[in-house]
Amino acid sequence: MTQTNRLNIAEPGGFWFFAYGSLMWDPPFPPADSQPARVYGYHRSFCVSSENYRGTPEKPGLSLGLDQGGSCTGVALYIDDASREHAIREIEAREMIYDPIYICRPVRLQLPNETVQGYTLVVNREERIFAGRLDFEETARRIASSAGKRGPNIDYLANTVARLDDMNISEGHLHHLLRRATQLRSGS
Numbered sequence: 476m477t478q479t480n481r482l483n484i485a486e487p488g489g490f491w492f493f494a495y496g497s498l499m500w501d502p503p504f505p506p507a508d509s510q511p512a513r514v515y516g517y518h519r520s521f522c523v524s525s526e527n528y529r530g531t532p533e534k535p536g537l538s539l540g541l542d543q544g545g546s547c548t549g550v551a552l553y554i555d556d557a558s559r560e561h562a563i564r565e566i567e568a569r570e571m572i573y574d575p576i577y578i579c580r581p582v583r584l585q586l587p588n589e590t591v592q593g594y595t596l597v598v599n600r601e602e603r604i605f606a607g608r609l610d611f612e613e614t615a616r617r618i619a620s621s622a623g624k625r626g627p628n629i630d631y632l633a634n635t636v637a638r639l640d641d642m643n644i645s646e647g648h649l650h651h652l653l654r655r656a657t658q659l660r661s662g663s
Contacts, residue, residue, distance in 0.1 A: 481571075482563050482579045484594055488556045491584055491593030492566070495519050495549035496539035497631060500638040503565035508553035511642050513585040517597055518545035519646075521614050523576055524604040528625040536621030536628035537606060537614060539635065540577070540598030548644045551584050551593060566596075576602045615652055619659035629656050 484490055493514050494502065521537040530536030541547060554562040570577055577596035584593040598605060609617075621628040636653050639646050 482567060482594065484563065484579070489559065490554055491591050492552045492554055492562075493549055493582060493584055493593055493595035494552055495541055495547050495595070496635055498552070498566070498570075499550045500634045502552060503569055504554070504558060504562040506552035506562075507555040507558065510551050510553075510586045511548065511644070512551035512593075513546055513548045514541070514582050514595060515546045515585075516582070517541035517543065517547055517595075519547045519549070520598075520608070521618070521652075522598055522606050522608065524606045525621070525623060525628065526604065527623050529623045529628040529631050530617070530621035531623060534621050535604075535606075535617065536623060536631075537609075537617050538631070540605075541595060542598050542600075548639075548642075550638075550642070551586055551591070570596055575599055576604050611652070611655070615655040615659055618652070619656040629653075629660060632656060 489507065493512055518541070519539055520542045521539055522542050523538040523540045524530070524535040525538040526532045526535045529538055576599050578599050579594055580597050582593055582595050584591050618628045618632050632649065632653050636646070636649050639649065
């Protein structure tokens with residue numbers, strides 16, 4: 476693993492980590508705390524070609540990334556000092572193992588009752604698997620028809636929507652995308 480694939484969280488002790496995709500509903504470690512959070516300056520986008528977990532090189536699916544501009548509501552996971560090394564290894568193993576598509580960035584996280592410093596993974600627009608902004612139909616088609624080592628791409632979208640719904644976070648465009656991908660998958 477190269478240095479560009481490391482989280483590089485320098486300060487010791489526990490820290491907050493912002494999750495906006497599968498880490499919201501399937502973190503590979505038990506966080507000490509989790510709270511709804513908003514980050515500014517980035518938005519959630521299906522802008523990463525998934526050639527392993529949710530697709531193949533021949534038929535890439537799509538994964539979420541935090542791309543430039545806007546804001547995003549997700550989950551702030553608190554990783555305490557005792558879990559720190561394990562959690563960092565697990566995040567790196569899942570999110571940063573193949574291409575350096577994600578870059579760890581310090582961010583300010585707006586929690587329900589306070590603002591804290593934390594970290595998150597933002598998309599590396601220079602990486603070859605950065606898909607950019609695809610049109611709605613192409614996004615739905617790829618999600619409907621792709622599967623990889625972690626299962627069908629549509630399950631990734633459905634689980635993300637379900638977690639956001641559980642937190643009463645309104646993401647109407649993701650509901651619309653899920654409906655369309657479901658229609659395409661069923662041949663409608």
